[in-house]
Amino acid sequence: MNCIEFAEKLHLTPLCEKDGEIEIEGVYIGDLLSIVMSKAKKNYAWITIQTHINIVAVAELLELACIIVVENMEVDDDTLLKAKELKIPVFKTSESAYQMACRIYELGIK
């Protein structure tokens, strides 16, 4: 499933979806960037409450499929600018990381 289909099915709000064709191969949930850097893998969707520009650097480094910001956190402008420049899709939702995880599981991504 690519990022655009994934976002549509989960009713995510797109903040930046420059490269929505990437196939999602897994999901990682975490807010501590150093741990995310060691655990998440290429083409994973990353669920977090972090909104700082550093999340784009982590996504770029790991070649993540997209970033999903949960709990309706306000994403910093410079984060979105950099995400657009690097074509990293960023989505937002009011749901919690747990609710997201449950719905993603129901989509068949395990």
Added chain:
Amino acid sequence: MKEISMHILDITMNSIKADATLVEIKIEDSIKNNWLKITVTDNGRGMSEEVIERVTNPFFTTRTTRKVGLGLPMLKEACERCGGYLKIESELGKGTKVFCCFERDNIDRAPLGNVGETIMTIINSGNNVELIYIHKTDEGEFVFDTKEVKKILEGMDINDMNVLLWIKEYINENIKNLVNNQ
């Protein structure tokens, strides 16, 4: 990073990569003032004004192996999240001082972590680096200096595993005593 000591290790590794021969790590832990301050000072190559301005940008790195550098940006973000800030002073050819502070009682502040292990790792990874570690609380301070330890060792290698393990325990025990007296 889940512990502040990991940030200290990261900054000190930057100092070692910048050819520092002397690094001073100072921790000021004050319940009275509600702050936790960390200062890492080295006598390495130093940085230009232009580089100082860019080192907290995660998309700036001096490495050639990857395109992002997250050490200082993550520390800056951690400080700011905890009501503190990060400041860098540097002069080319003279050295660099990285200063950061956290609100001590901020619920999002990471614990200090295993400082003894951090110091042990630093000593083990930088052969020619002399290290001074100062831990200060409201009640007193503890100073560890590799030059002094080398004198006591009388020629024995400071990188010997038994010595390193002793250093780790010695530092942690002294920090524990200081913290318990607060």
